[in-house]
Amino acid sequence: MGAALADALAPECRVTVVDEGTPGRGTTANGFAWINANRTLDETYFDFRVAAMREWERLAREFGTPQWHVPAGNLMWADNEESRAELAARVERLLSRGYPARFLSPADVAVIEPAVRVPDDAHVAHFPGEAFAHASQAAQALVKRAKSAGARLITHHRVVTLTQDHGRVNGVELATGDLITADHVVCAAGWQSSRILGTAGVRLPLVDAHAPGSPAPGLTATTTPARLLRGVIHAPRMHLRPDWNGGLLLAARDLDVATDLATPAATMEARAVELLARARDILPGLEPGVAVRDVRRGVRPMPEDGFPLVGPVLPGLYVAVSHSAVTLAPHLARLIAREVLDGTPAEALAPYRPGRGGGHTSATAFV
Ligand SMILES: Cc1cc2nc3c(=O)[nH]c(=O)nc-3n(C[C@H](O)[C@H](O)[C@H](O)COP(=O)(O)OP(=O)(O)OC[C@H]3O[C@@H](n4cnc5c(N)ncnc54)[C@H](O)[C@@H]3O)c2cc1C
Incomplete structure (x- = not known):
């Protein structure tokens, strides 16, 4: 900021x-630095975030398409009845507001993110206007x-x-x-x-970041080089994207929520290992030698x-x-x-x- x-x-x-x-x-x-307005229900704030997405694109043009802005879109899938219905409603709502969104066939997924394995019964949505930053x-x-x-x-x-x-x-x-x-x-x-x-x-x-169980602190982990992804992936049990150092940046909502400022380093490390295990389900081509590089605790400024x-x-x-x-x-x-x-x-x-x-x-x- x-x-x-x-x-x-x-x-x-x-x-x-x-x-x-x-x-x-x-x-x-x-x-995680995902640049989006994907889940924003408040209409005024949604428009504000869409304007902010455009502003990143303008900035990137000024800097001559720098590597720190990656407009590679976001894949999101849902694998049960409730989450499929939620995703369908969201895609419809976003489309009605002119936000690029669509459902993909397995063949489309293979073109966009060839390394990603999506379960056969999943519904996959793609948001091609979204990006991430190496912030x-x-x-x-x-x-x-x-x-x-x-x-x-x-x-x-x-x-x-x-x-x-x-x-x-x-x-x-x-x-x-x-x-x-x-x-x-x-x-x-x-x-x-x-x-x-x-x-x-x-x-x-x-929000008080020091309070036990505070939602402000969050956890991410990175891996050693694994050049398998292009953009942001939101799978049911985790989200991931490429990291600046050529590895993956891994996160999951449940492990993030469970992390606060008092979470011991050993627990953080165990969660990073769990994230990598989950990533292997999504990326079957992930080399066995790919390891956790570091685990990070970030504290959100949370109004x-x-x-x-x-x-x-x-x-x-x-x-x-x-x-x-x-x-x-x-x-x-x-x-x-x-x-x-x-x-x-x-x-x-x-x-x-x-x-x-x-x-x-x-x-x-x-x-
Ligand atoms: C796990 C996690 C996932 C997130 N995912 C996303 C996401 O997908 N998309 C998104 O948009 N946002 C995301 N966020 C939120 C986003 O990262 C933050 O909103 C943003 O980084 C805050 O930027 P900032 O410049 O306000 O704060 P900071 O990056 O913390 O910068 C504040 C600066 O102030 C300095 N400072 C502090 N106190 C003093 C002082 N007394 N004197 C001098 N300097 C001082 C610090 O050194 C620091 O450099 C996420 C955050 C977390 C933790």
Whole structure:
């Protein structure tokens, strides 16, 4: 989110990016990064996500079809009566909204993803307009472009507090005690944003990632090289796609839900092995020597109501925090850049203000 924002802002103003690590290494490096609007029922949010999918395509054209944006579609199959009915209803709903979707014959599946074995009785849907990102690499490319447009990058420095002058946020203080002043501070610190915002008395309505059983933390695993897939696969018991290093990126809803911040490393590793075993059912050609490469715990920035939290929260202070921020970041960044630079609220962001729903934040928004 911060990388996309720096890229959108840098050509027009002086930008300083502060990261306690390096850009692209937070949750962005530890998610699944499927770019889609596949399951979004809220119509306004659906349209917003479709616009965000288009924005990724525009960005990829600007960068000359980079390897970090993979518009290879998504295959999804259902293998029991209930899930078949759900998938059929979803395909129909998406088609009625002009979203590319269709059912495939086994022969079609063999053309699109030759390495994938689908059970004979499964119904397979294909969503050719969907994509995935190698999100960490994308973030790094965006920051690099922002730097070449004049942005300053400060890495391995933690923001400890927001500084204020006469009721206006005017910068940040780093753990070293150094101060950075700014006309506008945008907090895009993902799931850890509350730590920073709290120093100015702003409460963000995010799901508590530290609570036992919290849905915010999730698990993915990668494998050693196995160049078998092209795009995203959603099978009944897992989802997978190619990873940047030539292996597979593996995930499953049940194992993700079972993971929280207290899950021991040994359990995480056992879940990675289980994911690889499930992948072998789907990819019979997976070489026996392919092994788990690493297991990752990512923490979702999860707004309580599921929608992005974007907008001014105090004079001088703007928030940009969202789940699905890989899908949304380039689109959000363009809209936010115009709001911050011109001071004109973007209509498309109106449903996603942090103060919605009876004032979740303790501060009032400026317009
Ligand atoms: C398992 C899993 C699967 C997911 N699947 C998808 C998906 O398929 N599609 C999708 O769109 N999204 C998905 N997401 C969500 C998506 O990954 C996140 O919404 C997105 O990565 C958040 O990006 P961000 O820039 O807000 O946060 P981050 O990537 O966490 O970046 C925040 C940055 O802020 C820095 N920071 C934090 N605190 C400070 C501080 N005090 N001082 C300085 N720097 C600080 C961090 O170092 C970090 O670099 C998934 C997430 C998970 C965990």
